[in-house]
Amino acid sequence: YLAQKTNTPILPIGGGYKNKWIFGKTWDKFQVPKPFTTLVCILGEPIIIPKDDNIENYSDIVGKAITELDDKAYEFF
Numbered sequence: 001y002l003a004q005k006t007n008t009p010i011l012p013i014g015g016g017y018k019n020k021w022i023f024g025k026t027w028d029k030f031q032v033p034k035p036f037t038t039l040v041c042i043l044g045e046p047i048i049i050p051k052d053d054n055i056e057n058y059s060d061i062v063g064k065a066i067t068e069l070d071d072k073a074y075e076f077f
Contacts, residue, residue: 015070
């Protein structure tokens with residue numbers, strides 16, 4: 001909402017780490033990197049939400065961009 005109202009681009013960021021703890025009992029399988037592990041961060045292309053467009057459409061676009069960047073980050077391992 002704020003990105004749309006202020007015409008500020010959203011910068012999607014993906015990340016992956018070599019060693020991690022996975023909380024299997026949580027709904028989203030939350031992950032925490034272990035100390036001293038290797039981390040890869042990948043920056044995506046900025047996404048600008050036009051002021052007169054539907055925010056819900058861009059919510060899906062941003063989510064998909066982050067998921068794709070996460071997948072690319074894990075390809076390094």
